[in-house]
Amino acid sequence: MIVDDCWRRIGVTGDRSCAELERHIHCRNCAVYADAAQRNLQRPVEPEYREAWARELARPEPAPAPTDAAAMVFRIGAEWLAVPVALAATVAPLAPVHRLPHRATGALLGVVNVGGRVLPALSLAALLGIATAGVPAPLGRHTFERLLVLELNGQRVAVPVAEMHGILRYAGSALRPPAATLEHLPSPLLAGVIADGAIEAGLLDGALLEREVKGLLR
Structure with missing residues (x-):
């Protein structure tokens, strides 16, 4: 089937010499263009094309x-991180952290009010x-800082996070060991790496994290 693709010669993708352009502004508003589109959609399908798609659609899904x-x-x-979902108690809006006397440095930031309950605030x-300095602020309608509340050995703690990705289901056999970089060795708290599309997250070892937090809160 031969289609006169006049839009490529005298239309918007050609030299724009078509007299109808003044009235239609763009070739897609012209009846000639619409007729060509209809003829293209109604053209006979080649047997080879049908057979190729039949084989493709008959292929079983993995x-x-x-x-x-x-x-x-x-x-x-x-950095993207993850904790076993059993340790994640809830997610709360970001709230001011109040420093504790003589505990102004380190991973224990202070205490924070989460739903009327005062919890220790920890910096993972x-x-x-x-390093968090110089990292651009999160962008997007649903991308904002929050508090992730973890329950570790019966003790709830609040962790400020820059962004929540959500729950990721994975196969334990697919857990990859954390890789060292030229800058630093992987943290001993990491059990491995899990992936969700383009996101690769370091999975924290729940037992080791509980032990570390227990030492911080003494």
């Missing part, structure tokens, strides 16, 4: 990868050695 674990994924600084950035 079985979904089995998942046996879940983690809550969040961002601190430029300080605990893991993550």
